[in-house]
Amino acid sequence: MSNHADIVAAEGTAPRDRVVEDAAEVFGLLGDPSRLRLLLALRGGERAVGELAADAGLSESAASHALALLRAHRVVASRRDGRRVLTRLDDPHVRDVLDLALAHAGHVAMTHPEHHEHPEHAADGRAGGGR
Structure with a gap:
């Protein structure tokens, strides 16, 4: 980058x-909802893979795979703490982009509620189209 x-x-x-x-x-x-959920969970600080997987609704294997990709791009960093692997955001610019994306999504939801009612924004079955 x-x-x-x-x-x-x-x-x-x-x-x-x-x-x-x-x-x-x-x-x-x-742009991948699973990776985005993992990154959002990391905004609060360093977390273990199992905790991240549970928060993101992923298997530990899927979370580990996604985190490996994010590590390869230097978005997150991991360290060992005994038998646990702890992961944290490693790029303050990504934190800024996440914060802006959340602010934008909140703005769109408030000013254009019909946007979240469109079927393509509710494809994953979550309220608000996964936002």
Whole structure:
């Protein structure tokens, strides 16, 4: 992923292709509801894989697989504590994006409630379309 200097240099001009590709990669990682639920659970701090899996409604195997992908992209970091593996958010920019996404979703829900009534936004069976 690009560093902050790349983004600042790109302001006011068309971003370089690599910056755009890196940003799309971040959105791709965050675009999966299971990974997003794991990341949201990590906003409160370091957590064990089993706790994260339970909060996200995933098996431990599925949670571990998703966390491995997020680790590979340096979004989260893990450490051993005895027999447990604890995971935390490792990128403050991702925390900011999560906070903005939640604020945006709340704004859309308040100003456009019909948006959440559309069938494609309720496909996973959760109230509010998984938001």
